[in-house]
Amino acid sequence: MKLDGRDILKALSEPFEDHEIEWRAQTCNQYGNALMLPYIDARAAMERLDKVLGVNWKDQYREITMNGKQAFQCELSIKIADEWVTRTDGAETTDFESVKGGYSSAFKRACVKFGIGRYLYDLPQFWLKIEKSGSVYVSVKNGGEKITGFVNPPSVLEIVTGSKPKPQSQPKQPQSQQAQQPANQNQKASSDHEKAIKAVWGQIQDGNIASNLIPYFLERVGCNSSDLKDASMEQLERIYHAISPVNTYLNVCRGYNLSLEQVLYYSQIVCKTTIADIIALYFLMDYKRTEEAIELIKGDYSKSIAQ
The missing domain is CATH 3.30.390 (Enolase-like; domain 1)
Structure with a gap:
């Protein structure tokens, strides 16, 4: 129909x-x-x-x-x-x-x-x-x-529809407490892994990172795969913390309306090396360098306002 x-x-x-x-x-x-x-x-x-x-x-x-x-x-x-x-x-x-x-x-x-x-x-x-x-x-x-830090957002679906989301179905008659406990643990581990993948994807999308770069991130953390689903929790966490500081840095640069030349200029100062493009930042910047670069930007911006 x-x-x-x-x-x-x-x-x-x-x-x-x-x-x-x-x-x-x-x-x-x-x-x-x-x-x-x-x-x-x-x-x-x-x-x-x-x-x-x-x-x-x-x-x-x-x-x-x-x-x-x-x-x-x-x-x-x-x-x-x-x-x-x-x-x-x-x-x-x-x-x-x-x-x-x-x-x-x-x-x-x-x-x-x-x-x-x-x-x-x-x-x-x-x-x-x-x-x-x-x-x-x-x-x-x-x-x-x-x-x-962290926040706990409400259920948007509940706000819009006026009804609570349906809970996941549970087995009617668990065979035993011993059998149920490992199953629950496996479900939690699977859920945590899915959340970790989603968090990494969120960072990838926030940074507008091309999908063909994902294998490079996986290789960097020692994962012999081209799919995020095959990465361990530890590897996903390392990828997240490789991308997150750069996205933070770029968001600050947007806030100050910096040009590409200025973005690379401040990152090169803290990384102490020549940086040709934005993608290179994801392999060079960490939280400490991000904080240093942001402080430099804030310092120069404050000076320009004072003048």
Whole structure:
């Protein structure tokens, strides 16, 4: 049975499951609370299009200029009743973000025009307490001070639908306590591993890192595979901490509106070597060097303001 246009738009606009929602810290207040923004990544949007439309969608891109800056425009088309309907949007990119990042942002904005994830813009503000432990890591600036920690976001699905997410089904009659305990432990280990993979993917997407670089990260931590699923918890943690400081550094650079030349300039000072491009940062920068580079930027910025 073919869906009509109204049915298709309704299906595309359905809220996402909580595990499909990502969170980003926008700012922090003096009380130690972070303003957290829920969003979906491009992969989740693609999966929604596949689920609803199968092969009946397509996307095209072209490079444009917005406000004098390089940008990308996405033409997203879906097939309704044998006719193609197209909606278009674009997104700017900075000097040091990859082309992939521009494509991804433009694609997600075009998806919103078909209702995918649009409801997220209507949610209330989420000011969440930054704590020592939690499900989502945050790194955000409060004035000139960087605050890091964890937050525990609420269930967006529960807020939108007014009902609690269905709990995972449990076995009706466990054979024995001894048999159930190892099974629960295995489930927890599997769940923790999936969360670790998701955290690494989040960092990869935040940094707009090309997927063909993943094998290099895996090789760097001693994993003889090209798939994150084959990495151990320890290896995933090491990859996360290789990517996270660079993403923090780039976010600060964006905040100060630095050019690519300036981004590389400050990183070369702390790394004490020549750096040709942004990708090299992921193999050279660590938390300590990131902090040093940020302090240099803040120092120079303060001087320029004073002058």
